[in-house]
Amino acid sequence: MAKLKLGPIADDKPVKVTLELPASLHRDLVAYAEVLAQESGQPATDPNRLIAPMLERFMATDRAFKKSRRIMTDER
Template sequence: MTRLKLSDIADEKPVRLTIELPARLHRELLAYAAAVNGGASAGAPTVERLIVPMIERFIATDRSYAKGRRAAQPG
């Protein structure tokens, strides 16, 4: 199996957010959840639990965003 970008999904108290996803993206997220679970759908994390670490990972690896944040910091 290839190395996935998500490795650990933290269990924190959530803030409620309602979003609509295209069905195609929802299917891809279900497939990704199964991949995170070693290929098995049973016991895989829910789509809702995948979204936060995916967004966090995206932000953490976005070089342009990090550069902009550093430039905006005083000092």
């Protein structure tokens, strides 16, 4: 089985955000939650709970964002 980029979902105090997703993206989130459940051996996570960790992972691995953020921090 393939190793997913997303690991276990941390239980953290959330901030409420409302957004609309294309139906195809929601279907992919549901499928991802199912694969994650199979890989971890735990019950399926609500697909909506995957969005924040995926965004965190994306930003953490975006080199241009990290560089820009470092420059912005140095300017303050």
